[in-house]
Amino acid sequence: MPGASCYLEAMSGNQRGQVHQALRSATAAAHHALDRHRLLGRLTGRDLTREQYAETLAGMYRPHARLERWVHASRHHFESGLELSPRLARLETDLVELGQPVPPASQTPPDFADGRAAWWGRVYVLEGSRHGSAVIARCIRSSLGDSVPCRFFGEALIPGAFSVLLATLERELQDEDALAQAVAGAREAFADYKAALDAFGCGKGAVEMR
Secondary structure, eight states, rough: OOHHHHHTTTTTGGSSSSHHHHHHHHHHHHHHHHTTTHHHHHGGSSSOHHHHHOOOOOOOHOOOOOHHHHHHHHHHHHHHOOOOOOOHHHHHHHHHTTTOOOOOOOHHHHHHHSOOOHHHHHHHHHHHTTHHHHHHHHHHHHHHHSSSSOOOTOOOOOOOHHHHHHHHHHHHHHHHHHHHHHHHHHHHHHHHHHHHHHHTTSSSSOOOOO
């Protein structure tokens, strides 16, 4: 997912707990495949155009909406005590200001039958993306200027929030079975996101520019 690797790569091994290191290692291949996707990889390139940026945001809309709903609407969110804030409205605003139609989100309800540990894996993916977005925002503004709509990637972060989440993961996923379920949940989130980008790139979900 865009942003997550930029943040996680900057952390030294000493800063990562055992659970964090295990999650990172077990999802590295899926993470790499997503970050190198044609639509996402160009966000940090010097040749990014406004049209490409708008297309990428449009391609991200459906998978982000699904993952955010998967995490936020789950009963595990309410039971966890976490206060996770949605970002989908920021993405919608960026699309509108770029003159790009907002794609319709899927009406199929996510499967909330998964356990708490798998849910934590999805939280790891979603929030890792949020806390790596600042690096991408700087790249986008460097290529397109400071006036380009960048609310989604340029969101101001709460200092220490991701560190608190990682500490929570260390407590929640101490059991090997729980960690394995979290890894499966994270991998599924990465795979779902990439599949949606692939479909968009093939024209199945693409929307022409206005």
